[in-house]
Amino acid sequence: MNGVLVIGSGISGMSAAIRCAELGLRVTLVSPFPSERSQSVMAAGGINAVREGNGEGDTVSSHIEDTLKGGAYLAGEKEVRGLCEGSGAILEYLESVGTVFSVDENGKTAKRAFGGQSHRRTYYCGASTGKQIVSALIMEVRRFEAKGLIERRLWSCFYYALIADGTCHGALIFDEVSGKLEALYADAVIMATGGQNALFGKTTGSTQCDGYTQGKLFLQGVRLKNLEFIQYHPTTLETGQKRMLISEAARGEGGRLYYEDQGRRVYFMEEKYGNNGNLMTRDVVSREIFLAKKDVYLDVSFLGKEVIKKRIPEIMELCAKYRGIDITKEPIPVAPSVHFFMGGFAVDSFHETNIRNLFAVGECASIYHGANRLGGNSLLAAVYGGFTAAQEIAGRTGEYKHPGFDGYLDRENDLLAKKGKTASRFPVAYIRDMLAKTMQNDLGIVRDGQRLAGGIKDVDYLLETAEKIRYDSSVMPYFNYSLMGILTLARAVLTCADFRKESRGAHFRSDFPETRDGYAKPTIISYEGGKYLAGLEKEDGG
Amino acid sequence: MKVKILRQVHPGSKPYWEGFIYDGPTDISVAGMLDHLNYNDDIINDKGKATGRIGWECSCLQGVCGACAMVINGVPSLACETFLKDQGKDEITIRPLRKFPVIHDLVVDRSAIHENLKKTDIYIGEWQQGQDRDLDHQYLAAKCLKCGLCLEVCPNYADGRNFYGAVFANDCYIVSARNEKKSESIKNSYGEHFAGGCSKSLACVDVCPMKIPTLASMAKLNKKM
Numbered sequence: 001m002n003g004v005l006v007i008g009s010g011i012s013g014m015s016a017a018i019r020c021a022e023l024g025l026r027v028t029l030v031s032p033f034p035s036e037r038s039q040s041v042m043a044a045g046g047i048n049a050v051r052e053g054n055g056e057g058d059t060v061s062s063h064i065e066d067t068l069k070g071g072a073y074l075a076g077e078k079e080v081r082g083l084c085e086g087s088g089a090i091l092e093y094l095e096s097v098g099t100v101f102s103v104d105e106n107g108k109t110a111k112r113a114f115g116g117q118s119h120r121r122t123y124y125c126g127a128s129t130g131k132q133i134v135s136a137l138i139m140e141v142r143r144f145e146a147k148g149l150i151e152r153r154l155w156s157c158f159y160y161a162l163i164a165d166g167t168c169h170g171a172l173i174f175d176e177v178s179g180k181l182e183a184l185y186a187d188a189v190i191m192a193t194g195g196q197n198a199l200f201g202k203t204t205g206s207t208q209c210d211g212y213t214q215g216k217l218f219l220q221g222v223r224l225k226n227l228e229f230i231q232y233h234p235t236t237l238e239t240g241q242k243r244m245l246i247s248e249a250a251r252g253e254g255g256r257l258y259y260e261d262q263g264r265r266v267y268f269m270e271e272k273y274g275n276n277g278n279l280m281t282r283d284v285v286s287r288e289i290f291l292a293k294k295d296v297y298l299d300v301s302f303l304g305k306e307v308i309k310k311r312i313p314e315i316m317e318l319c320a321k322y323r324g325i326d327i328t329k330e331p332i333p334v335a336p337s338v339h340f341f342m343g344g345f346a347v348d349s350f351h352e353t354n355i356r357n358l359f360a361v362g363e364c365a366s367i368y369h370g371a372n373r374l375g376g377n378s379l380l381a382a383v384y385g386g387f388t389a390a391q392e393i394a395g396r397t398g399e400y401k402h403p404g405f406d407g408y409l410d411r412e413n414d415l416l417a418k419k420g421k422t423a424s425r426f427p428v429a430y431i432r433d434m435l436a437k438t439m440q441n442d443l444g445i446v447r448d449g450q451r452l453a454g455g456i457k458d459v460d461y462l463l464e465t466a467e468k469i470r471y472d473s474s475v476m477p478y479f480n481y482s483l484m485g486i487l488t489l490a491r492a493v494l495t496c497a498d499f500r501k502e503s504r505g506a507h508f509r510s511d512f513p514e515t516r517d518g519y520a521k522p523t524i525i526s527y528e529g530g531k532y533l534a535g536l537e538k539e540d541g542g
Numbered sequence: 543m544k545v546k547i548l549r550q551v552h553p554g555s556k557p558y559w560e561g562f563i564y565d566g567p568t569d570i571s572v573a574g575m576l577d578h579l580n581y582n583d584d585i586i587n588d589k590g591k592a593t594g595r596i597g598w599e600c601s602c603l604q605g606v607c608g609a610c611a612m613v614i615n616g617v618p619s620l621a622c623e624t625f626l627k628d629q630g631k632d633e634i635t636i637r638p639l640r641k642f643p644v645i646h647d648l649v650v651d652r653s654a655i656h657e658n659l660k661k662t663d664i665y666i667g668e669w670q671q672g673q674d675r676d677l678d679h680q681y682l683a684a685k686c687l688k689c690g691l692c693l694e695v696c697p698n699y700a701d702g703r704n705f706y707g708a709v710f711a712n713d714c715y716i717v718s719a720r721n722e723k724k725s726e727s728i729k730n731s732y733g734e735h736f737a738g739g740c741s742k743s744l745a746c747v748d749v750c751p752m753k754i755p756t757l758a759s760m761a762k763l764n765k766k767m
Contacts, residue, residue: 042604131685240570321623474594
């Protein structure tokens with residue numbers, strides 16, 4: 001047995017590693033930085049679960065229906081059923097390993113209401129649910145490190161999967177300290193590398209989630225799914241370093257969106273959708289802000305200092321710290337920003353890709369959220385996906401023989417060294433910047449065929465340029481070699497958005513504003529003979 | 543604004559100071575400023591010479607991941623939460639954390655933090671509701687970023703060989719509060735690697751970006767000793 005390789009150490013990666021170790025498998029957990037730096041720590045809201053005897057009439061069936069409906073019926077019923085049926089046990093598991101959940105006045109784990117859901121089922125840990133879960137899972141991983149079942153490898157970045165005859169045998173890893181590539185053989189590889197933020201420059205998420213693994217593996221024959229579905233969060237604040245999320249709680253507490261027209265405040269959401277207009281779903285609010293074509297503000301000042309301090313202190317602190325805005329007196333300038341990727345690796349019910357023994361979990365996999373994700377379902381899916389993949393791997397028997405990839409390793413090491421031995425200062429950051437501008441312009445909240453075609457042309461040009469340039473020798477090698485994968489993924493995302501000639505969930509086309517029956521299936525894209533081939537999913541998942 | 547940065551190309555190479563002139567917006571954090579310096583066509587130092595891009599670590603850029611810990615004008619801080627306008631002068635000096643080996647420029651290897659927690663088996667195992675029902679305290683302690691700022695300011699922490707610092711004390715507290723059965727073994731490790739060596743300067747409390755009440759963690763653990 002060569003054990004299991006898990007790439008990425010956020011919540012989904014740690015969940016997979018822990019369950020593998022519980023089932024007696026040896027795991028190598030690979031990431032450039034420790035789990036505290038993962039995007040998982042930024043998940044604030046909560047985790048959905050239906051527990052028996054919840055006393056509020058909530059059922060697993062309602063959770064399934066809410067999830068399928070939220071995803072515009074593109075997610076598989078069987079997979080969503082598994083996720084929702086497993087939610088109660090996952091919550092119990094997270095409690096059992098010591099996650100500090102918030103409790104109500106009776107000492108019972110507390111729940112909050114989230115948008116698009118028929119019942120209150122979102123359990124939370126103050127304003128930092130993701131962080132608290134990460135802290136608990138890190139300790140649990142440590143327990144298995146002590147037993148010798150999990151080995152963490154830091155300063156290590158994914159480079160390439162070792163694939164032969166449709167089977168994955170491990171991965172090439174770039175070690176940032178030694179500056180060399182290394183082959184790590186494994187009987188199964190689990191990708192847990194998060195979303196695709198770098199395609200859009202600065203988003204609400206982590207700079208570490210860049211989509212490289214999806215782009216690179218796509219070139220290696222792995223199929224991707226539903227890439228056109230990208231969730232925008234309607235209310236984010238521009239700061240000098242990134243777009244900061246202004247939580248839905250601000251509107252939940254009564255915050256009002258408006259723009260100014262000839263000195264008059266226009267509460268456009270209320271005018272169009274009535275009193276609850278500010279609390280419409282994320283895609284609707286984002287689209288309305290976009291269509292307003294004006295500077296939009298979120299006002300909470302009328303709630304009064306006391307209420308603001310008590311109910312939304314973290315929003316008050318964030319605006320004061322990063323922008324010097326006193327929200328008890330001033331409105332918050334907001335705009336939508338890329339927040340979550342429903343698309344990613346196409347996987348089956350067990351989280352396996354079309355390459356045997358190559359699995360994907362967490363945000364990098366596309367399985368449960370369909371065309372749009374419900375708040376509170378991403379943390380649930382991260383843990384559930386990790387457990388499911390681990391369970392499947394542990395259930396497989398047989399000795400694996402790995403073909404040699406040594407010649408390949410030497411060749412790639414030489415290539416990297418050669419590309420790096422240059423005085424070139426051609427900044428990769430520049431190309432990434434240009435890519436972000438293209439994606440934001442041509443793959444925004446409202447899309448159309450003409451813009452998408454323009455975007456594809458621009459990204460093709462960037463791909464051509466990137467192929468010729470040498471590496472910027474003063475930045476970390478990963479930043480250089482990841483560029484081609486990132487650009488490839490961007491090209492695939494644009495192709496999927498162009499392919500889906502309808503509007504559904506988070507994908508809105510001004511030239512095809514209606515939902516069309518002919519597109520009631522997920523999009524699958526593959527790379528064959530230098531071509532990006534997009535189509536609707538067939539019955540066998542292909 | 544003048545910016546001076548202590549740089550180092552590789553783990554073993556010699557550190558050197560390099561100056562830059564920053565002329566971007568001033569209502570920005572040090573993280574934003576580093577991005578600004580790096581994202582020009584060429585990066586030019588204050589002598590007008592092209593130089594390498596400045597290496598630094600970041601992930602969340604909003605004070606919840608601990609990646610960008612560095613020493614800014616003598617104060618160990620998170621770059622994404624330290625603002626130019628609060629520096630009170632027109633010059634800014636940045637160096638990497640001193641208590642950890644440098645990988646590249648401002649990027650340091652903080653694995654000693656995790657190694658020490660691993661060596662001493664600091665994990666909860668199975669949660670048992672115990673006498674400590676102070677969930678607010680447990681919640682705050684679990685917010686620790688493992689950024690290393692508390693170790694940087696600590697007069698007792700050198701290289702993490704014997705004394706493990708506040709980051710260790712807070713994790714010890716969580717484990718003892720969440721699993722009373724482990725209290726006994728935890729207090730031995732805590733005594734050996736923290737209590738015996740702490741001279742209570744409490745600089746760790748002031749510098750913690752998560753405002754973790756380390757003193758309260760210590761008080762509870764000391765009571766168990």
